[in-house]
Amino acid sequence: MTERSDETPAGFADDRSTTQSGCEGAAHAPWQTLSHLPAGQRCRIHTVGGSGIMRRRLMDLGIFPDAEITLLRVAPLNDPIEIRVGNSFVSLRRSEADLIEAVAL
DSSP states (O other), rough: OOOOOSBHHHHOOOOOOOOOOOOHHHHTTTTTGGSOOOOOEEEEEEEEEOHHHHHHHHHHTTTTTTOOEEEEEOOSOOOOOOEETTTTEEEHHHHHTEEOOOEEE
8 A cells, every 4th residue: 555645746746735715816806706796886897708799798888898887786686787887877697797807996
């Protein structure tokens, strides 16, 4: 029977015992998804995720990097949310809001 070692076959240390949880790494990021911001929060869009027609549609609505938006309201069952982009009011599904990363102002 072989003894378990903290070294991998290539000689690198195995850091599984010192890995961080996903929450700790996320706390250091200055941005978060739009669906996790509280109502009334002003923010600046960092990135717009997604691909194809969904990303194009979000950008056509004025949701693009460096745009300032305000999260106005969240529906009672947390879906949809209402945001203000410029002088327009836009309702987004929670799944669409998860594609947008923003920095709180």
